[in-house]
Amino acid sequence: MANLALLKRRSAPEAITPEVRALDVEGEPQLIGASRAELAGHLAAIGVPPGQIAMRTAQLWHWLYVRGVEDLSTMTNVAAPVRQALADRLPVGSAEMVEEQISSDGTRKWLLRFPAKGAGRPVEVETVYIPEETRGTLCVSSQVGCTLNCTFCHTGTQRMVRNLTAGEIVEQVVFARRRLGDFVGAERAAKGPVEGRMVSNVVLMGMGEPLYNFDNVKAAMAVVSDGDGLSLSKRRITLSTSGVVPTIERVGAEMGVLLAISLHAVRDELRDVLVPINRKYPIAQLMDACRNYPGLSNARRITFEYVMLKGVNDSLADARALVELIRGIPAKINLIPFNSWPGAPYECSDWDQIEAFADIVNRAGYASPVRTPRGQDILAACGQLKSASQKVSARERRAEAV
Incomplete structure (x- = not known):
């Protein structure tokens, strides 16, 4: 087991930003994303x-x-x-593609720029498309930067800039479908599923904590799931949260999408370090929120995401504790080999250890697929997203204007 005191010294500051409504922005409206x-x-x-x-x-x-x-x-x-x-x-949309990177495995990462809002600057976010044989998954960002400072996540090293608007969230989906030739009358422009749509699934697992931008995410997903338009089933939309407990019930009641929990530890002492929001909403509260999630059933299971960190959270005792922690919750566990990034303080668990961990979870009756790393060569894998946008103070803006 890694030295917990050392990890705490590396971890984020104690202060946890509870809400970011002040980081909502108003600007010129656009057609894409409007209700x-x-x-x-x-x-x-x-x-x-x-x-x-x-x-x-x-x-x-x-x-x-x-x-x-x-x-x-x-x-x-x-x-x-x-x-x-x-x-x-008003314009149709506002996204500008700054860069496109294509991985050796077919994964695509786009850096998209959105114009300045109010007194702010233009901002950039990353959106990732992951093609597979039976589906194409689009990983969408909800914020520019992040407040949560999870120590294994590259996005957590980027200061929070602002929330994305509903239009900017929807536009990531529209942009990807245009780029991939996924609209009626277009020709496919990339590798994708054998049959059906290029973008068949959307996961809110990109930059940011979706539940700290709830209203815009809710409005955006209403557009994405509208049956007369983008028409993506709510069962093909998954929202991932690090554990904003008071808002989890609203996801099921008001959005009706699938829920994923960025868990990563089974003990508060460790999760306080890996996912610092745990200091505000500890594991027991999080599990209660999961057990009471509206619509929870074997057909609508919660996904628990668990990044495998060598010597930190990957022991067989941790695997057994994980099984006990989620007992009684219709669930599956995604085991995620840690995807490194420059300066990362962790290493990925050995493959034999990941398999032994998964075996314990499987034998307890839970599906525990090991997520195959995708797009690592372009820093597009889980936990690797980050843009160059930075929050600028009023003093800095005044200095630039001189």
């Missing part, structure tokens, strides 16, 4: 007659999320004056 009601409001604002608003809203929705168009001028069944008035009022 139907918001689209109707934009149409009313440009003078579309009330009797036409429902029809025009449906047309816009189809062009944005079934056809994936980038230009209002291509929406041929929308009257030209309406198109022009909308174009004068």
Whole structure:
């Protein structure tokens, strides 16, 4: 077992940021990510007659999320004056691709830039596409940076900048589907599932803690799961949280998506170091929230994510304790070999140890797949995402303006 005192010295500061609502931003609206009601409001604002608003809203929705168009001028069944008035009022979207990296295993990582909001700067986030034989999974970011400082996660070394808007979250999905040729009438532009959609699953496991941006994530997933547009089943959307206990119930009740818990330890003393939010919401509270998750069943299991850290949390005693901890919860456990990054304070567990750990969990009746590392050569694997965006103080902004 690693020296816990040493890990504590390496860990994040004691202070845990409880909420980041102050980091929500307001800026120019856009079509992508707007709800139907918001689209109707934009149409009313440009003078579309009330009797036409429902029809025009449906047309816009189809062009944005079934056809994936980038230009209002291509929406041929929308009257030209309406198109022009909308174009004068707001853009379709705002994402700019800064960089695309393609791994040797087919994984793709995009660095996307979004324009400045309010007094802020443009920001960048990473979005990752993971192709497999039977599905294509898109890993989406919800924040620029992160407040939680999990010590095994590269994103945790980046200071929190701001929440992403609902439009910026939805646009990651739309961008990926355009880039991959995944909209109606497009040709596939990359390796993907043998059949069906290129993007068949979305996981909110990118940069940030989704439950510290709940309202925007909820609004974004409502658009992504709308049956007349992107039409992604809620059973193919998974939200991963480090354990914001008071908001977990709302995920099931208000969003209805699958839940994943970034667990990584079975003892509070260790989880306090690996996942510092545990100091605010310890394991017992987290497990109670999981047992009471709305809609929990064998068909809608909770996924517990457990990164395998050599000599830290990978003992067979830890495996047995994990089984006891989740007993009675319909669940599966994803064992994640640690993906290193520059300056990381941990090593990945030996493969024999991972297999022995998984065997104990499997024999207890829980599926425990070992997640195959994907995109490691482009730092696109679990826990490796980070952008160059930095929070800038008012003093720094004033200095730049001189």
